[in-house]
Amino acid sequence: MATVIRRLQERDSVEGFDCGDERLNTYLKKHAWNNQQKSSIGVTYVAVEEIAPAAVIGYCTLAMSSVPRNAMPRKSVRGLPAYDLPMILLARLAVHRHFARRGLGHALLSEALKLSLRISEQVGCRCILVDAYPTAVAWYQRYGFTPIEGSKGGSVRMYLDMRTVKAASGSLGTE
């Protein structure tokens, strides 16, 4: 399956997208384009097959964020000033269920990490954050994301230090 990951375009076909989670389906169908194009609060990257280049089979959305220093584990902020820390938020990530378990989630996450690394070389940002569904925590842990204690609201806030991403950048194909 040859796939391409690129920015969401207005003409992309999103109506058939179904990752099994209504909130993530609705975000792609109703909000992703407006948030990217009109509101500038999130940029969505979509996975498409080369043979059907407009039909979205997976996506992720990135935004900027910040976190109070004292919300982070002490060992990860040692030596840093008492400012809110700049972060990149992996705000959404989902794969169409017909294409699950074929490496598409891995490809989308790798792209998100590569983009984050590039951004962190231009604009200060310490970590990448994700508010993971409890069912997806183990999946993110495979990539080194660590839960932040005291997460609330049904999801589990997790972080990955940008220095860890940089150290692994060879395996992301950025070097």
Ligand SMILES: CC(C)(COP(=O)(O)OP(=O)(O)OC[C@H]1O[C@@H](n2cnc3c(N)ncnc32)[C@H](O)[C@@H]1OP(=O)(O)O)[C@@H](O)C(=O)NCCC(=O)NCCS
């Ligand atoms: C979680 C999700 C993004 C994974 O995408 P995917 O394309 O199926 O994953 P990949 O093919 O890259 O990875 C497959 C591997 O991850 C494992 N895996 C898949 N989902 C998992 C989960 N929820 N928890 C733990 N491991 C998981 C598979 O067993 C497989 O392991 P293997 O490589 O040892 O065989 C996808 O299942 C999805 O969209 N789920 C619904 C939406 C969701 O939960 N998104 C995350 C919101 S925070």
